[in-house]
Amino acid sequence: MSDDYYERLVDEDALATYLEDHLGEVDRYEVERHQEGHSNETLYVAWGDRNLVIRRPPPGETADTAHDVLREYRVTNALVETDVPVPEPLLACEDHGVIGSDFYVMERLDGVVIRDEEPDRFADPASRRRIGEELVDTLASIHDLDYEAIDLGEFGYPEGYTERQVDRWGQQLMWAFDVTAEEREVPALYEVGAWLQENRPDEHPHALVHGDYKLDNVMYGPARADGSRDERAGGTREQPELIGVFDWEMATLGDPRADLGWMLSYWRDPKDPEPVIPELTSTFMEREGYPTRRELVDRWESRTGYAFERERFYRALGVYKLAALGEMFYRRYLEGNSDDPMYPKMEDRVPALAERATRIIEGDEPL
Structure with a gap:
């Protein structure tokens, strides 16, 4: 991944300020792009002792509602108390001044996604x-x-x-x-x-x-x-x-x-x-x-x-x-x-x- 593309995905300083405002200050902060997805972009964030996930659309023009991450936040939030297992959603942001798009933050689950081969x-x-x-x-x-x-x-x-x-x-x-x-x-x-x-x-x-x-x-x-x-x-x-x-x-x-x-x-x-x-x-x-x-x-x-x-x-x-x-x-x-x-x-x-x-x-x- 080019440095230019990563910079279009996330402003790490602006994101840190946003997370501090909503989750409090921490000593540990790291951001990593998840490479497996082919639609919306997924970022892994280490925030103190918490492991978070950020979902945002890809940069550039998108077609209609194909990348509506706030819609994703709403339904996930509604499912938390049901029998359908979902990660806990934490924050939703419509301010494009943070990372250049809508995004939401959720807790990161610990487990295995079976993609290319069975465990x-x-x-x-x-x-x-x-x-x-x-x-x-x-x-x-x-x-x-x-x-x-x-x-x-x-x-x-x-x-x-x-x-x-x-x-x-x-x-x-x-x-x-x-x-x-x-x-x-x-x-x-x-x-x-x-x-x-x-x-x-x-x-x-x-x-x-x-x-x-x-x-x-x-x-x-x-x-x-x-x-x-x-x-x-x-x-x-x-x-x-x-x-x-x-x-x-x-x-x-x-x-x-x-x-x-x-x-x-x-x-x-x-x-x-x-x-x-x-x-x-x-x-x-x-x-x-x-x-x-x-x-x-x-x-x-x-x-x-x-x-x-x-x-x-x-x-x-x-x-x-x-x-x-x-x-x-x-x-x-x-x-x-x-x-x-x-x-x-x-x-x-x-x-x-x-x-x-x-x-x-x-x-x-x-x-």
């Missing part, structure tokens, strides 16, 4: 199955929430959510195409968008939806300090426990089946073709023990009472959204608004995603 302590069939079960059970818990009871009744407009999703992501694509079309076109995405418009459901259940729910947006608990084992896992392994759900910037009230379709777009089955975006796709869940997509769907249906109807629509919508995000990444790269090494690869990856969405639509990549 050795979970590398057995029972633990693998529990990873998938915890993932889908927590999603079901989000969808089962009484959102009115936690003061989120006006957090969105669930009626017509799915129609708006198709429209919105089409608009995000058009925003990106304004710049990226000068480099290359992706005509298949117009065809996918048209199919989604024609096949979207007229009605759907209403629930709180995360909007970006997937394995690397949750955290599992750390290894036990005493080295103890869980008897339910045969006394030889620790039972994976999901302790935090992150990245709520796209949360709203809407169609829970869209969340499920998005999660499934990242989940691999052993029968699947090679991933089209290896940088964003882990394949370890093809190993023995991990639930299949069909098993995850069955478990979600049994816990929510909802049927995953029109599954090709929701899975194709998930890949269409991923393609739109990739094209937005590519635009930011072309405009010099990111130093993420993955962004320029979207020149080829987005057309490959369009092909994947087409395979799902045509039944060539089944559930």
